[in-house]
Amino acid sequence: MADMADAPPALEVLRDPVSQSLRGPHARFARTRGRISRYDPAVSVFYAHPAELTGDDWADLRALAGPDSTxxxxxxxxxxPEHWTLLRTVRLLVFSGAELHTRPDDAAVVLGPNDTDDMLTLIAQTQPGPFTRRTIELGRYLGFRDEDGQLIAMAGERMRPPGWGEISAVATAPHARGQGLAGRLIRAVGAHIVGRGDTPFLHTSADNPARALYERMGFELVDEVGLEILSVP
Structure with missing residues (x-):
């Protein structure tokens, strides 16, 4: 794993991809109060914050999130602080796709607003991570449909820190697994990212079996960080 303490500037951006995205390519989605920013909640769930939070920061975080949320x-x-509750901690892995062999896939279809219901159905079946009806506004999403028109696999782009594009929402219907569809979509989404001059990256949890696939495809582990889910008082 690369040492993020001595990381080159391009890699250092991945230490805090949420704030880098919201100050850069995704600024139009930012909702900010003091030193705390978040994505428009209709689009994504992620927050940007300093590692050392002051009392004012916690108050701003609560104001942005709303009471009784997470x-x-x-x-x-x-x-x-008192009355905030730590619900769980996820060991989050950050992978650079600088060595990913990308290529377009002519069989993949571009997914748009008219596909959202099918995308949400697939997300509910596979649980790859947070995804809302407007998440597709963050970047390009691709998918495969079967002969009956059912969406059986998808992947797309989420965060956009400068110079990078995050591959996310990689999902394959249970009955369609083992056909290499996820790998094809990862390479195809990666080709779109590389085509505009950026580098692919992705997040996964340490216990996600898909980690082995990412490593076989050439992704390199560059950082590990704790992601804490807290209940807002």
Whole structure:
């Protein structure tokens, strides 16, 4: 794994991809209060915040999230205030796709607003991570449909820190697994990212079996960070 403490500037961006995205290519989705930013909640669930949060930061975080909601904090180092509850911690892995062999796939279809219901159905079946009706606004999404027109696999792009594009929402219907569809879509989405001059990357949890696929495809582990899910008082 690369040492992020001594990482080159291009790799250092991945230490805090949410804030880098919201200050850059995804600025139009940013909702900001003080030092805390979040994506428009209709689009995505992610928050940007300093590692050391002050009392004002916690108050701004609560104001942005709303009471009785949940927030995800990445690499928090300051104590959790009274009445906030840590629900769980996910060991998050960050993979660079600088060595990914990308290629377009003519059989993949571009997914748009008219495909959202099918995409949400597939997401519900496979649970690859947070996805809302407007998440497709973050980037390009591709998929495969079977002979009956059913969406059986999809992948797309989520965060956009400068110089990078995150491959996300990689999902294959249970009955369509083992055909290499996920790998094809990862390479095809990656080809779109590379085509505009950026480098693919992705996140996964440490216990996700898909990690083995990503490593076989050439993704390199460059960082590990704790993602904490907290209940807002």
């Amino acid at each position: 927030v995800g904090l990445r690499g928090r180092r300051s104590p959790i």
